[in-house]
Amino acid sequence: MQLRCSLYSATIVGVRAIPVAVEVVVSNGLPGFSIVGMPDAAVRESTERVRAAIKACGFTMPGDKVVVNLAPSSIRKAGSGFDLPIAAAILAATKQIDVEALGECLLVGELGLDGSVRPVHGTLAFAACARELGCKLLVSADARDGAPLGRMEQLALPSLASLRSMAVRPLDFCAPSASVEAPDFGDIRGQAAAKRAMQVAAAGGHGILLMGPPGSGKTMLARALPSILPPLSEDERLEAAIVHSVAGEPIDSILAGTRPFRRVHHSATVAGLVGGGTPVHPGEISLAHAGVLFLDELPEFSSRSLQALRQPMEMGRIVITRADGSVALPARFSLVAAANPCPCGYYGDPQKQCTCPQWKIERYQGNIGGPLLDRIDMHVDVWRCDPGEMLDRADGRDPIDSERLLAGVLAAREFRSWRRAALGxxxxxxxxxxxxxxxxxxxxxxxxxxxxxxxxxxxxxxxxxxxxxxxxxxxxxxxxxxxxxxxxxxxxxxxxxx
Incomplete structure (x- = not known):
């Protein structure tokens, strides 16, 4: 005699949730609990978590042979999110809970040994998958990386015991909230040419390289850029929020329309910058999708890391190839880079003499590479502001502030939309x-x-x-x-x- 049940779940591949059928068969034979279908270590370990959770919640773990198949078997399954669907399928197969109530749900969640349902990364990606399947989403009540997707039902399950009476409630979503405000361009005195360049970059989503001596204001200019960026569109919010949800990053500011601004240290590895690992995890360029990627001290980055940026800057995505296939991650970002002209920082400075030998200057600048420089739309020299210009302003603010620059950015984007519609x-x-x-x-x-x-x-x-x-x-x-x-x-x- 065999008892069967099949429920829906999903696994994350890149930043997409791929539907997975969790098939359970309970049959006569030597007692055992096995999982097949290319599970990773976290999925295989779920056998012990599922056993303990089922017993802790007052259910009965079958004493017969239990086989769990995760289909399709051609895709590697990763993460602890299969705990809940596996346990629910076992309970449904043995008639301890009503399978009809779960047949329209996509289940994802990790189980504690006491039967509590814990959240996993990627709730928003799982919700998008459930919407495509026409299912409801059933996840932990503690999930904080979800967001409304039309009229699709997203349900919260506090513990495995709640499946007895299907005591579920609508999932609570985090309230959108803007992140910490960026510096205002009005706080940066002078630098009219550089501010104009930043306005053009913001209006067209162009990459920009700021080069100049230490203390000239390169980093301050870059940090002020978010203050003149237009808000995210609805499609961009969803795309960027899914990436951050999968990566375990907060999504509240993105849902509020704030564009991502990722500042990366020059010690970042290639995998940390462009993504990688097993399973493939999004890197900083994907976390900057629809926003800004800021690389300070550009020549200090490894040459391999910088050259890895070439493909995503052209294509708007990064394709990572592994032995079991390729994964495409979104990476449509605006690059803002800052660099000193030489190791000491004063090459070309009219007021302070550079102490670096020529070969060291050439090697330092050559680390960026011609092909990458060719892909950066705008190259701007930033010089120190005149002390008199800084001290003469009694109110401490520059007339070229973020409000003035943002007005030009919004006008440009509105005109571009009109031009596309009216002129084709x-x-x-x-x-x-x-x-x-x-x-x-x-x-x-x-x-x-x-x-x-x-x-x-x-x-x-x-x-x-x-x-x-x-x-x-x-x-x-x-x-x-x-x-x-x-x-x-x-x-x-x-x-x-x-």
Missing amino acids: DGDAVDVGALLARCRMAQRTRDLLETVSRTQLLSGRGITRALMVARTIADIAESKSVAEEHLMEALSFKLRKGV
């Missing part, structure tokens, strides 16, 4: 499509060609310059890219400082 402009980034969107006069085209030849701009460099020029024209609310827009874009691409 698309999102293609090839040169032909960009030229069509720029609507440049012949004289402006000739200027671009001349500069590209004399400065040896690559095809990518020309494309990046056109993208920045189109953003500058959007800030000016101009349908076409004029000569002054193009010249400003080229000035950001062609550095003439250190």
Whole structure:
């Protein structure tokens, strides 16, 4: 005689929850409890947690042979979230609980030895999976990384014993709340050119490299960037929140519309930066999805880490390949990097002499690599502010503040939306499509060609310059890219400082 039951669960692959059927068979034979279907160590250990939890809640653990199959078996199952569906399937198969109430649910949760249901990372990803299946989601009552998804039911289960009477309640969601406010650009005195560059970067989502001597304000400028970023759209909120949910990071500020701002230390490994591990875990570039990735002291990063950024900067995602397959992680971010021009920091400084030998300067700057530099849209030299300019302001604030810059960013994005709807402009980034969107006069085209030849701009460099020029024209609310827009874009691409 065999007793069977099958329930829905899911496993995280990258940042997506993949549905898994938890099939249980209780049959005559030597007593045993085995799990098949490519489980990892955490899943195999669930046998002891499930036994203890079932007994602690007053249920009876079958004394016969129990086999659990996690299908499809071609996908490796990871994590402790299979405890709850395995225990529920055993209880349903042995008629100790009503299986009809669970047939429409996707169950995820870790069990304590006392039968309590504990949360696991990725509640929002599991909710998205349940919505695709047309199921309800049943998770721990302590889950704090969930969010409403339309009218889909998300239920909270405090303990395994609650399955007797299906004493569940709606899941409580964390209230969206904005994170700590970023510094205001008004607190940064001077630096008008750098602030303009940050406005253009925020308006178009461009990458930017700030280079200059120590104390010039590079880090402060980067930290102030979130204060002029537009809020996340609904789709962006969901995408970014799922990544943070899977990684075990708070999602309340993202649900409030605040764009992620990830500041990474230069000691970060390749896996920590782009993702990796077993199972594959999202890295900092995925946590910065739809937001900003800030790399301070850029030349101090390992060359392998920096070159690993090239693919996601082009594609907006990172593909990590393992022996059992490839995993794609979202990574559409704006790169903001800061760097000193040399190890001592004063190469090119008109006021303080550099003490570094030439070979050390070349090696230091060469660590960034030409291919990565070519993918950064804007290169800006940042110099120390004049002391008189800093001390002359009695109120301590600069007139070019975040409110003023944000108004330009929002106006540019609104104009871009109108341009796409009214003029039929698309999102293609090839040169032909960009030229069509720029609507440049012949004289402006000739200027671009001349500069590209004399400065040896690559095809990518020309494309990046056109993208920045189109953003500058959007800030000016101009349908076409004029000569002054193009010249400003080229000035950001062609550095003439250190």
